[in-house]
Amino acid sequence: MNITNNQASKALYQAIDKANEIGVSANITILDTAGHLKLFARMDDAFLGSIDISMGKAKTAMLFRMNSEKVGEFLAPEMGTYGMLQTSGGLVGFKGGMPVTTGTEILAYIGVSGGSPDQDFEIAKAGSTI
Incomplete structure (x- = not known):
């Protein structure tokens, strides 16, 4: 589904609310389960360079149906699969x-960029359950 x-709007606004709460201007991408753009927001003063990063994080999560940092574990040179980064x-x-889930079913994917990785995670997490 x-x-x-x-x-998607609910997920986006939950993420925006969290970004405002912690004082981060973020780019927030929502992709459907096929990886197509559903919604995007660039908050006031969000870095232009992080637009592509937010989209890349959502796409990475979608391609592997897991959090982007979990995919990152496979990208470490010692894993022998670090060439995967360029795929x-x-x-x-x-x-x-x-x-983005209903608790049990994946409905979409969210990607956030604009703060530190921990801040981006916190913002994405706020929009990840609807």
Whole structure:
């Protein structure tokens, strides 16, 4: 099942509320389960350079159906799969990308960029359950 407009809006605004609460201007991407853009927001003063990062985090989470930092564990040189970083148009293997769920079912993917990896994770997590 794909995410509806109302569900995507709820996820986006939950993430924006968290970003405002912690004082981070972020770019927030919501992709449907096929990896197509559903919603995007660039908050006031968010870095232009982090637009692609937010989209990359959501895409990475979608491609592997897991948090982007979990994919990052496979990208470490000692894993022998670090070349994977350049696949699928580039992967982003640090915090801020994750599935959006109803608790049990994946409906979409969210990617956040604009703060530290921990801040991006906190913002994405706020939008990850609807």
